[in-house]
Amino acid sequence: LAFGEDLTDALLRAMTFMIVASPCAVVLATMPPLLSAIANAGRHGVLVKSAVAMERLGEIDAAALDKTGTLTEGTPEVTAVRPLPGSGLDEDALLALAAAAEHPSEHPLARAVVAAAHARGLPLAPVTDFTAVPGRGVTAAVEGAVVTVGRAEAAEAADGGTVVRVTRDGTPVGTLTLTDRLRHDAPAAASALASLTGTAPVLLTGDNAHTAARVATATGLTDIRSGLLPEDKVNAVRDLQAAGRKVLFVGDGVNDAPALAAAHAGIAMGRAGSDLALETADAVVVRDELAAVPAVVRLSRTARRLVLQNLVIAGTAITGLVLWDLLGHLPLPLGVAGHEGSTVLVGLNGLRLLRESAWRSGQPQHR
Template sequence: MLGLADRLRPDAAATVRALTALTGDAPVLLTGDNPRAARRLAEEAGLGEVRAGLLPQDKAAAVQEWERAGRKVLVVGDGVNDAPALAAAHTGLAMGRAGSDLALETADAVIVRDELATVPAVVALSRRARALVVQNLALAAAFITVLVAWDLLAPLPLPLGVLGHEGSTVLVGLNGLRLLRESAWTGALRAGGAA
């Protein structure tokens, strides 16, 4: 007798806990596997909801159902059968090393390290990036508002206007560069619970 079973990745349970803490929602397992095997893996990983025996179009339909309910959906996958769900999701994230070419091309982002623990870190880092974009927009708008108001109320010397405008551009650029520091990634790992 020969028995085959999927093995859970060592960091799966920690990743599920981190994603649940980070997003406030527990991840859901969408799989084409049989229900019994899927439930066993879900229990080991700490997942509450499992949808098993799904075809690729069923996975995409589940994603669209959540999106119609007003939720933003992140799909993590690596197989050809995950491609429709990756495409339907608000954000598709492919696991790079083991991922099929179709999944890699369909996804919005690819995790090259192929470690599940990086998924919460990517979510945390993307939130930091979004906050930084909002900061940069506010900073640029403040500078432009001050320069326009100054010019409307009193003559604004051209060199001072150029200095104010270009200075705001430099500040926005420097602020954005903060995401390239090593501490940004390690901070995202801590925020994602993966450290």
């Protein structure tokens, strides 16, 4: 109007400008890829809690893995019961004592001890004053005695098992050895994570060095940090992040919850995972397949690439249409078609992830 243009023409150009400058395509560039990736992951047994979590999974450049329930199946079995001389206990009495103290606990090792006692038909005495300290063990009053079942600081099993010490009223009375099977897909998953991040994953475990080394060797890991308490795992994650890495932590137990919270992104193994770990993690692997971890990271990176593609498409379309309208004469119908077309295009581009299969080539398949 200021340059003397006809009112009707000026209004049409203004309407066209408002339409083509509307950032609908930019707004739609982000959510369809991320939500499609969440839906795709969900169909394959990985529950990602939010679009932000899905995006963060694609940013990681380092990985740290727990051992029990993550690299291993999380179903340990008692393989040796060793009463100490002078304790006055035989194998059955020692196992029954430990199982009674462990009975209220949800830790995989505790469940294994209780299962071993049940398998032998041993009765479990009632307990009171039960206390569990993550990474250290449990304490309970059993038949008037204070029984502690916890980590054996220096003991190592010859077969690479996990050793726990049983004490009664502060006096050691024996040890139990438990072993757990390595997941069949652990070596492939560790290798895939190394390819995605450019560095081999770090093994963080509360187990003794001998057990950790056995699992690490079978998995192909070289950076092993054993004998860690929950706070030590957090410190290890923070040390990696202080070095400029964005860390993915994968775990399943109460001991792992602080590290899951401290990491840039956290994934919990869901089948035997503790409630605290499942609540803290950004994503949960429901089907108990470790290979799903690198698959969902790969899916997240594909989603991030599509977001970038969409932003380029949206920005190019909006800039071109706006310049056309300001410098030339963009017909209103063509402006509407260009605006809506670019919006639909970025939406459809994002929805491609509904069919994207990051789960092929050795990754978990839909069952």
